[in-house]
Amino acid sequence: MKFKSINFTCKNCGAPLRFSPIEQSLKCEFCQSTELIDSSLEKIKEYDLDKALKELNRQNKKEIIKEVKCSKCSATFTMTPYSFSSNCPYCGTPAIIDFVKEITPKSLIPFKLSQKEAREAFKKWIGSLWFAPSKLNKFLADNDKLKGYYLPHWTYDAKTVSNYYGQRGDIYYVTVEKTVIVDGREVRQSVQEQRIRWTPVSGRVHNDFDDITIGASKTIPYNILDNLAPWYTKKLVPFNNKYLVGFNSEEYTIELDNGFELAKVKMNSVIRQSVRNDIGGDQQQILSLKTNYHDTSYKNVLFPIWIAKFKWKQKNYNYAINAQTGKVSGERPYSWLKIALVAGTLSTGVGGAVYIDEHPQVIEKASKVLHLLSVNFS
Numbered sequence: 001m002k003f004k005s006i007n008f009t010c011k012n013c014g015a016p017l018r019f020s021p022i023e024q025s026l027k028c029e030f031c032q033s034t035e036l037i038d039s040s041l042e043k044i045k046e047y048d049l050d051k052a053l054k055e056l057n058r059q060n061k062k063e064i065i066k067e068v069k070c071s072k073c074s075a076t077f078t079m080t081p082y083s084f085s086s087n088c089p090y091c092g093t094p095a096i097i098d099f100v101k102e103i104t105p106k107s108l109i110p111f112k113l114s115q116k117e118a119r120e121a122f123k124k125w126i127g128s129l130w131f132a133p134s135k136l137n138k139f140l141a142d143n144d145k146l147k148g149y150y151l152p153h154w155t156y157d158a159k160t161v162s163n164y165y166g167q168r169g170d171i172y173y174v175t176v177e178k179t180v181i182v183d184g185r186e187v188r189q190s191v192q193e194q195r196i197r198w199t200p201v202s203g204r205v206h207n208d209f210d211d212i213t214i215g216a217s218k219t220i221p222y223n224i225l226d227n228l229a230p231w232y233t234k235k236l237v238p239f240n241n242k243y244l245v246g247f248n249s250e251e252y253t254i255e256l257d258n259g260f261e262l263a264k265v266k267m268n269s270v271i272r273q274s275v276r277n278d279i280g281g282d283q284q285q286i287l288s289l290k291t292n293y294h295d296t297s298y299k300n301v302l303f304p305i306w307i308a309k310f311k312w313k314q315k316n317y318n319y320a321i322n323a324q325t326g327k328v329s330g331e332r333p334y335s336w337l338k339i340a341l342v343a344g345t346l347s348t349g350v351g352g353a354v355y356i357d358e359h360p361q362v363i364e365k366a367s368k369v370l371h372l373l374s375v376n377f378s
């Protein structure tokens, strides 16, 4: 499929403009003149999740090959099927094309960290983890440059009502007579021993969730993307393609419904904590938990991320930097999901007790989603 691309040119000299994170406006690399982006007063809207899921066309669409004609040098090049903003590989001119997905981003967080600032953040992070300062500069010189991406995310809002039953454990002490050895001789002594009194409990907790963010891209491993959170969604601005000029931008490759399954894992851990607080006492067992989600809404948004790979001892590592906050996320042996998955496996094996806790199901669904999508998370 052929696509026409657009770019923005300098009023002064006609050279292509790019979005500058430092200036928060479009900038010409040749004559340095800048062009402001009109700020929009449009409100950031939430969209009804149930309605969208009903209306979405579930047919498996074939991925299209995007042939893009550069508006500057007229060369034709291809973009990845989910990309809609990039640079011409021949002349470097920014190219933005139309969306192909049904849901398009209506808001975004503009790049705040420049490439230089991102590199500094990475240097600090990698230096503290891996390298002596003397070896760091050579290592950095040998490795990839950072590339700027606007990666798609879903945000979900939900009100939840959860019914539970379980047990509350209260610690008490009893005095018991024990034989102990003092100076090589057996003596009878009374000692305090801890016991737990378990009482059956049941109840209901309410939780409201606002902007649970879920990465909707497979460009970097899932846990690296997720670990870039938190994102400050109060800083979202209405979509305007001028913010994208010069950066790579992608449409979602993790669908709306699958994203919600992943969001449920995050909500579930908050819900379980609020159940524990509600039960009170010294220890808690959750034997049954059933959650209803209502007033669910979503947004499709773009978040700014600097991405690169580096090579170390014959192995490639991915890393990314949150270009709103400067948080660095790199390949590490753990992730929230992995922890949740391990916890899920453990809790299903407890003493053969019969219960209908939804927790293992929520985890299982989420891990299936990741598996089906063959999302790699290390």
Ligand SMILES: [Zn+2]
Residues within 6 Å of the ligand: 010, 011, 012, 013, 014, 015, 028, 029, 030, 031, 032, 033
């Ligand atoms: Zn210019």
Ligand SMILES: [Zn+2]
Residues within 6 Å of the ligand: 070, 071, 072, 073, 074, 075, 088, 089, 090, 091, 092, 093
């Ligand atoms: Zn070109």
